Amino acid sequence: MNQFWGLDADPTAQGRIKGARPVAVLDIGSNSVRLVVYERLARSLTLLYNEKSSCALGRGLAQTGRLAYENIDRALTAIQRFALVAQLMKAGEVYILATSAVRDASNSKAFVDAVEATMNAKVEVLSGAAEAHFAALGVVAGIPDFTGIVGDLGGGSLELSSIVDGVDAVGETHELGVIRMQDDAGRSVARAREIARERLARSELLSCKPGGQFCAIGGTWRSMAKMHQVLRNYPLHMVQHYVTKAGDLAKLCDEIVDAATAGKAYPGSDHTSSSRRDLVPFGAAVLGEVLRAGKFDSVLFSAQGVREGYLYGLLPPEERALDPLLQGAEEISILRSRSPAHAEDLIRFTAGFLDAIQVKETAAEERLRKVACYLSDIGWRGHPDYRGEQSVDMVAYGALAGVDHPGRAFLAEALAVRYMGLKHKSISHELMELAGPAANMKARLLGATFRVAYPMSAAMPGVLQRTHFSLEGSRLRLHLPEDLAFLAGEHLAGRLDQLAGVAGIKSSEVVAK
Template sequence: MTQFWGVDADPTAQGRLKGALPVAVLDIGSNSVRLVVYERHARSLTPLYNEKSACALGRGIAQSGRLADENVAKAIDAIKRFALVAKMMRVGQVHILATSAVRDAANREEFVSAVEAIIEAPVRVLSGEQEAHYAALGVVAGIPGFEGVMGDLGGGSLELSAISGGRDGEGQSYELGVIRLQDDADGSPKKAATMVREKLATSLLADVVPGKQFAAIGGTWRSLAKLHLELRDYPLHMVQDYVVPAEEMISVCDEIVAAESLKSYPGSGSASNSRRELVPFGAAVLAEVLRAGKFESVVFSALGVREGYLYGLLSEAEKHVDPLIQGAEELSVLRSRSPAHAADLIEFTAQYFDAVGVVETAEEKRVRQVGCLLADIGWRAHPDYRGPQSVDSLAYGSLTGVDHPGRAVLAHMIAVRYDGLKSKSANSLNTLAPAEMIRRGRLLGAMFRVAYPMSAAMPGVLPRIRFRLEGNTIVLALPSDFAFLNGEHLRNRLNQFASFAEHEDSRVEVG
């Protein structure tokens, strides 16, 4: 009998990109071993599968110099399962990366050989400088345009690197991982903070120009970000691109470090069991890093070494692809009635701005294009829920390359597109972006409501329809063979749009 993972037929669904060959990264860290399978190797990475096993390979290594037998056994068991998952998912290539615990262990060769025998692929044991490099590339991959300093906090080490112009400088690595700190500081976050302060005194942080931004990577710092989201009652529970003023984060970290228990501190309930006792040590490191670098703010990155490694393998041309645009194009292909219609909508909305003399910034144009690409993703939903479901897809989706204000704008764009200008589906996100940005998103959503009744989401119609401004009257000009579109429904939509855009009047013109 043929096993289900060995069938000859293609098991993938139509909701997957055609011809995409999955790629995976097996990340063997000091705290956990994780397998992430991505739909394909591209600028915009979409995880198909993500699983970790808390093996604590770094526990005790500072004292013994070896990977503990018990923890190795846990890791090997997890990796055997991950090998089967990769086989079932028909992964084209598995990249295996090992970091601090493995590189520092006297018995690394024995462990590496066992992993290579299971996965049938080479293990790349990263040096501290290489780990810093790929972590920095992870920030570049997920936050295009980031300028500042990156820090990647693992179980065994802390890597630092400066980033400018999409490139990183020479990385530094310090034995300041949370597991190592917990061991070396005898379980005291206060003692750990002192150790961190002393070791970072001569780091690259001493030369950082005050007022820069710090990008924080690593599972413990992600847990700290989630904790802060809860404490702040932040409306978007998403770590990627979450920005916090440095002074505010230092204050929270100091409270956590000063707490009497490793399990009971402000927000401890939001941390997972495997991370709860490590968060105070992560807080100690982050507070000292932010102080040493005199940073203005910290931005958290969910993308790190794994994504940075894959980014580094791309061609130079692929590295310059906008991940947000690419991700939106993929969603449009997978969920829109006609992806080609999005290009028409992009031109249609741009033509309106040209007609009324509105000049867009590069970022405003980028967000508008993404909104057009995603304007039809909710058509399969029940009409009463298309707005809220589409808002969820955009605001809480896995797109990268977009900050939280951008997500709020896109959410309002799609809310109005489906539910009209009275929609409240995205109102919970209003505090994430300035009012003028929100208004522009709603304006575009109202414009979408004019476009779709004319085109029925099919390409070739909108390019023949033009906007024109006469005084303060907005005119929608239809070619004569489109005269049948000039009905009450279209005129009502145009009137609503014109009123919101603060035009005195609107008119549909045929001929």
């Protein structure tokens, strides 16, 4: 008899993708052990569960060559719990990835055997080259158009690789992980900076093509990204796709290293978790030297790395070619909208309006318009007075992949107008500035088009496809079929007037014939 109540029952809720089989990744790193369970193996990954335990397996490894037994015990205790979580969540597959500490330790076999027995799955000990490869794939999975150098900073090592046109090459591993740096430098941050400079001097990647964009991955660097956002009053506090000037970040690195060297609190330390606070100065020492060695122009942060890259590598080529943002938005539409089919009608309806007023879209603008259509009805379950704010929050602060921060601001403005009208004040000026004036205007135009569509269709398919727009002189016309002439009331006429005003058109008319 199973010892856990209800373990054999199907735990899947109606708010989950039908037929989705969860997949789990256990990531055994030098600093922490983390279990992540995803809803399913797909191009756009959705988190079901995420937990880490700071076990510091790499502590002292550079000096002894062995994993400390107390750290092994701590890791195995956490992994016992993770085995239960994977079982409770009915993960179909569990992939176990071990990195620097496990591959370098002389006594790792007994630890690996114990992990495999606990999890009932094989441990894959990644080489440095494999770790660099999967880190790069993780970036490609979340930021498909990235080109530049990727750096994944862990507790034991730093992996570097280059990405061009979605393909990675020239992987490097350097003994520059934050725990290793603490040990090698005798906890001297100033000495750690010197060591980083010496070891990075051997990097071919950083010296061959200076400039461009550097993509930073890893928990310590993510902490630094969040600190940087707080210090500059940035309106979004999410790491994925956060971009800043390399010079600004290098300056922060120097300030952190100098403060730590002087025994003072470094800038932003009060916004860092206690488990990362002592590691950040060593991560700053490494990042500052990476940016100097590569002479980078900008830094982009990725919250996706080895785990996501490993799963991305398991997908067939046709699924890897899918757009993660569009897939993710479609899934949200399936789970949250009143009718997913209506989104397809809305895509055609908004495209027809732009054609009528002769507004051309770039491929990137068309992509965001489609995403906005998929997300345009996600707030209907909320209280009428707060549907707009809730929808804006889900878009601006949600877990969508494949969208940069200006794109989030665009989507948020389009949904704010859709739910709250053109005079809404729910989005901060700082957030709107991320998209820029031109994109904000197009977002308002799109939101105003939604406000014309929904009173006609009631969020159901079949109506919008029977209507069309035309521009005759300075008058915008919305054409209805004769059997839908009763829709041409004051409410629809007022919405159409608003849309015409946003588009800079003098007048409008609803025509039924």
